[in-house]
Amino acid sequence: MIDQEMAKIELKKYNQEHIIEQMEKLNNLEKKELLEQISQIDFEEITKLYKNIKTKKEINQTQITPIYYIDKEKINDTEKNRLQENGEQIIKNDQYAVVTMAGGQGTRLGFNGPKGTFKLNIDDNEKYIFEILAESLKKSKKLYNILPYWYIMTSEQNNNQTIEFFEEHNYFEYDKEKVKFFKQGELPVLTEDGKLVIENSKIKTASNGNGGVYSAMKKSKILDDMKSKNIKWVYIFGVDNIMVNPIDPIFIGLTIKQNMQVASKSVAKAYPEEKVGVFCKRNGRPSTVEYIELSEKMRIECNKNGELVYGEANIISHLLTVEAIEKISNKDLKYHVAVKNNLYKFETFVFDGFEYLDDMLVMRVKRDEEFAPIKNKEGIDSPETAKEIYKRKLNI
Numbered sequence: 001m002i003d004q005e006m007a008k009i010e011l012k013k014y015n016q017e018h019i020i021e022q023m024e025k026l027n028n029l030e031k032k033e034l035l036e037q038i039s040q041i042d043f044e045e046i047t048k049l050y051k052n053i054k055t056k057k058e059i060n061q062t063q064i065t066p067i068y069y070i071d072k073e074k075i076n077d078t079e080k081n082r083l084q085e086n087g088e089q090i091i092k093n094d095q096y097a098v099v100t101m102a103g104g105q106g107t108r109l110g111f112n113g114p115k116g117t118f119k120l121n122i123d124d125n126e127k128y129i130f131e132i133l134a135e136s137l138k139k140s141k142k143l144y145n146i147l148p149y150w151y152i153m154t155s156e157q158n159n160n161q162t163i164e165f166f167e168e169h170n171y172f173e174y175d176k177e178k179v180k181f182f183k184q185g186e187l188p189v190l191t192e193d194g195k196l197v198i199e200n201s202k203i204k205t206a207s208n209g210n211g212g213v214y215s216a217m218k219k220s221k222i223l224d225d226m227k228s229k230n231i232k233w234v235y236i237f238g239v240d241n242i243m244v245n246p247i248d249p250i251f252i253g254l255t256i257k258q259n260m261q262v263a264s265k266s267v268a269k270a271y272p273e274e275k276v277g278v279f280c281k282r283n284g285r286p287s288t289v290e291y292i293e294l295s296e297k298m299r300i301e302c303n304k305n306g307e308l309v310y311g312e313a314n315i316i317s318h319l320l321t322v323e324a325i326e327k328i329s330n331k332d333l334k335y336h337v338a339v340k341n342n343l344y345k346f347e348t349f350v351f352d353g354f355e356y357l358d359d360m361l362v363m364r365v366k367r368d369e370e371f372a373p374i375k376n377k378e379g380i381d382s383p384e385t386a387k388e389i390y391k392r393k394l395n396i
């Protein structure tokens with residue numbers, strides 16, 4: 001830990017003198033905690049990230065090319081059975097784990113608490129998001145008499161609340177021994193002028209984006225834990241898709257058959273202007289491209305079957321080998337900036353790690369069967385729309 005004088009030098013060097021002023025007002029314990037926090041901050045990196053916001057990014061369209069995908073629906077029955085059997089072997093051998101990324105802030109939903117603890121009213125039945133996810137995972141017990149290992153990524157802010165919630169609800173009858181929580185990393189947020197913010201005597205921070213999953217798995221020794229358990233395949237998904245289908249042997253079987261280290265599920269883009277990221281190749285490597293990055297021509301371009309060339313939307317459902325996760329965990333992912341509550345927040349994205357692998361499989365699934373995200377309080381991708389999809393599927 002650095003002492004007060006060193007902290008002052010550091011803060012002055014990076015134009016954060018206002019923190020010194022605030023520090024003077026704190027009591028000894030608060031001061032100690034703040035100094036501890038300051039010693040953890042990589043000021044050089046924060047400054048670089050802030051400068052990056054101000055530089056306009058050049059997008060070279062020619063670097064982006066389409067990616068091949070396989071439509072799950074179009075696989076013939078004989079092949080489906082074969083893939084199913086191979087995938088089932090992985091699950092039955094206890095070589096399968098899932099990671100739920102639940103470290104987000106859920107700003108758009110505006111719910112005070114971890115998103116997974118949000119309750120949905122499904123007719124007369126009330127269900128929490130985490131409860132729905134536990135139910136989807138428990139299908140494995142029914143089908144194969146085994147539950148997958150369930151790792152849950154939380155944030156510094158919501159970790160305790162999340163664990164308490166699971167304790168309170170008896171892990172929704174999931175085998176507690178198979179559940180592990182781990183915290184993701186965080187970074188300070190900045191004002192528009194590039195200043196750090198003090199809140200409750202601490203420098204305000206936020207989780208570092210869902211791409212933080214790789215380094216967090218390494219740092220919290222989740223990767224070591226997986227290796228010691230001989231886990232081979234890991235399904236990584238966001239907490240807010242209540243239709244996620246993590247017990248999908250065909251997906252595992254197909255990824256193995258294609259000899260891939262990483263695979264993602266996609267849904268067909270609903271219309272060219274839909275604001276979703278789609279899978280593509282960038283400089284020949286797996287990637288995604290955001291709606292705003294696509295030129296008008298690329299946005300509407302169709303292939304000979306009349307399908308959008310850039311039309312496979314990312315639903316944050318990814319399957320990776322433990323080796324692939326380990327490889328990515330040793331790389332520095334690029335940061336994206338988001339403005340949340342009028343502050344700059346720096347995030348990496350889980351799919352940005354895929355560019356470190358040579359190739360990937362994209363498997364298209366049906367939107368209504370596997371995608372019902374809860375992002376906004378109202379309107380599209382809200383609890384209401386997600387509930388409708390969920391009810392339709394379950395025939396409620």
Ligand code: UTP
Pocket residue numbers: 101102103104105106107108109115153184207208209210212237238239240316340347375
């Ligand atoms: P989103 O990008 O939708 O962010 O996350 P969010 O924080 O949930 O919501 P907003 O943007 O503040 O409204 C997609 C998935 O990635 C997880 C989220 O929990 C969600 O499952 N995530 C996001 C993390 O685990 N950590 C992060 O730092 C960010």
